Amino acid sequence: MINYKEIELKWQKAWEEAKVFEAEPNEKESIMITSAIPYVNSPPHMGHLRTYGTPDTFARYMRMRGFNVLFPFGFHATGTPVIGYAKRIANNDKDLIDALHVFHVPDEDIAKMVDPEYIAKYFIKQQEKELRRAGFGIDWRRKFITTEPMFSKLVEWQFYRLKDKGYLVQGTHPVGWCPNENNAVGQHDTLHDVQPDIEEIVAVKFKESGSDVSFPCATYRPETIYGVTNIFINTDVEYVIAKVDGARYYLSKDAAFRLSFQYGVEVEGAITPDELLKKKAVNPLTKEEVPVLPGYFVKGTVGTGVVMSVPSHAPFDYVALERLKAQGYAVPDVEYKKLIELRAPDNKGIGRTVTHEELKGKTGQVLHPEIPALAYLELLNAASPSADDTAIEFATKLAYREEARHGIMLVGAYKGKKEPEARDGLKADLVKSGDAFTIYILANSDDVVCRCKTKVVVNIVKNQWFINYGDQAWKKQVHSLFAGVKVYPEKLRHTFETLIDWIDLRATERAQGLGTRFPFAPEHIIESLSDSTIYMVYYTFDHILRTNNVTPEQLKPEFFDYVIDSKGDSASVAKLTGIDEMAIKRCKESFEYWYKNTMRQSGPDLVPNHLIMYMFNHAALLPEKFYPKRIVVNGMVDYEGEKMSKSLGNIVPMGDGVEKYGSDPVRFMVVAGAELETNTEFNTDALNGIIARNEFINSVVSSLDEVRGMELEHIDYWLYSKLNSKISRATLALDEMRIRDAYTDIYYNSITELKWYSERGGRNQQVLRDYLEALTLMMAPIMPHVAEELWHNLGRSTMVVKERWPDATPSMVNESTEAIEDMVRSTIDDISNVIELTGKIPANKGKKPSVITIIVASEWKKEAYNMLAKGHDISAVVSHGIKDVSKQELSKFLSLFSKRINSLVETMFPGSDEIYNGFVSSREYIQKKFGARIMVEKEGESKSPRAGRATPGKPSIEVVYA
């Protein structure tokens, strides 16, 4: 039995003593592999094992391929999460504390986590410990934390230079805002971690008749303005008259407050709903005068508290009017104008995008397609005035969805156009003509509440610093950088291209959090995705700075200018900074050596932000020869079919998995268990399967001495052939980071082959040894500890981690040998089949197969077969003829294929003598299998009536019973 813990500790110690992973520049070709470093608010879990196991596997592979490989590591602590975390601990947040218990964090440590610094320190220690325990091949000398003052100097340099190049700009920006704390509010700052979803909508001005005051009707659907029959307000809401940027409006008191964060708002006084209901207002487009009516569903806390009513297309408006009528309210009798028609004729398409799940099998009949709002209510059996709001809400969404997708305008300036075009066009037109203005709202269905219990609003921040990723020249440069990057998986290339075009202004400083001070507004901190775009540079000289006792103050921008950008010279930098000149030169050499070939890897969540910003910053700040060379994106880890998440409570801490199953099996499952970009599954059954297979390989290794065959037989050539084709394929796959492909071949298929070899009586020690050694070498990147152990059990005294990846010997690959072996196998299947079927024949009842004859097809059949496969025409082949073969014989053979003539493909078959010899040498085995005498014959020499059925890929079989 393999004792994982024991071998892991043993080999980790050996690697460390041999300093295998401490890489320094040398004459070899370099590659530096970096992975997005972890945020330090939890110990590592299985997802981390995937994210760091993937580059570690590749690093180990490249090392075996002869590269000088650097795999460094660091920790990310800047930003607000750790601070928010400390606050939550202080508030005794139960969810968080439960999550920490899953990770076995002791209560006394949790108690100390009211201090953000302590949290960072605690988890950094914990993460490093577990990463080491899992056996990652990291050069730990270069580790750093993004909050270190030394590191901040690199970030400062980055921002000085971004500003020099004109990439930093100032402007305004809408942001979730807590009016109580006067702070920007992100997901981490809200109750239940809700992301404030900011949306821009349009408020259309309906001017009161004979006055200068307007009703600002907030709407998502300005294109329905042609069908407005009235305005709705809510009689239970407080309204005010207020000046918004100089113009006067009726709006809810709450709206006036919220808008004050976006416009200059001056409240002139309150106005009662009853007074409002007496007013009439003018539709700015149709110039129709419409009344103001009470709308029960209108909320003062959403939008402006004033809405326009379009009963023909808005279910809520329709229902509200019906209710008013039912109450005897004087509702003007006007036509409900249909404005939008679905492309399907007669609105038959209503409800076509609704799923059965949504409808729960209950579809009402649509009776009024001429009033779409009513039609949707009817479809949902919600057409009565007493229908509940959930159903109306759903009807609204459905109407909006279908009209947006399939709707064509019937009226107005955009008549005949698609609904989205009309919506956007009208919005722009109305704003331009001064008949509307835009406001920002929170689109979340429920109120977004700050952790301080205050309702969040949208604020427009002024003088905000941005990095201008929208700069066209910069984008162009990034596109050209990206053209030189190999992306794994390659299918993500297109996604990256579109993201480079899409990314725009990015706010880069904020008021709170840990991190580097923003040089141009030192009261603010550099936002923590912006401060981690070029940190990989720091790995290349971190340990040199440390051993030379360099202080943060000495790391002036000129140091980085020289090291990274070759500006100035070492002597003057030494003089300016006081750093030893030799050390400066070493930093530069190290940077240039490692940075000329880098690979960057992360999870999919970082693609649209970090990885894109990474490329932009490299393009802006580094000389072209140091641009990134490869970018890798790997998927996440699911747990037994479900997404792993703290809220589901199914997070598997990395330490637990490693402890319970061993680092290597878990690593294999998580890293090689799925294609690079797809999620992989943490599945205990699969894990046990891996452990069992390791035992199998180990048992073959330990019993190697008992294998004593000397002569090379057919099956030995077969195993050599399999091995060498496997090496070529696996090498190619790993070069492209198709780790799963490679290891399905290397691992699972090897086990099948080893079993087959033994089953077929393979017994050559040298062949087996060659095979097992190569297998062990190829297993080393993914299961490094097990590979070391196997290597030594094979009698080797070196370390696998320092060995070379095996080379394929192409001459050992013999397709004929492999094809013949496949033929033997399928012939055995066929024989079983035939015996099963013929055994049922009455004449054979009670008898057993005594002689089984295998008849190998004549050589000429290959030619005939391929002629047929090429032309798909039997008579053409027959009339062409084959030398020394009668037309009758030829057509009889070809007619065997008449039914599937079109699916034949030209094939290289082994020679018939070769096939014959292959079967002869397998005779003993087949005989044992069936307990009958096996004869192998050539078709030309056979007297069997079934001989003619033999085809090049399938010998004929005759079973005789006795």
Added chain:
RNA sequence: GCAGGGAUGGCGGAGUUUGGUCAAACGCGCAAGGCUUAGGACCUUGUGCCUUAGGGCUGCGAGAGUUCAAAUCUCUCUCCCUGCACCA
């Protein structure tokens, strides 16, 4: 809404770039047999449907098309997933 990706057996997922050798890799599950005091451990075999000679039929979201031939190419449609920024 905008952008990107996807739909294949009981499940996870190969195969799609370069149409044929694909009832469909590999893994899991399931079934039978073996081993065993027992087993949720392990081994072997099987796992769409039909079949008295190794065969046939049906199948890769839906529909249509191109082709001798389509999971793979073209068109239309439906549904699903992810991201959308100050947040790491």
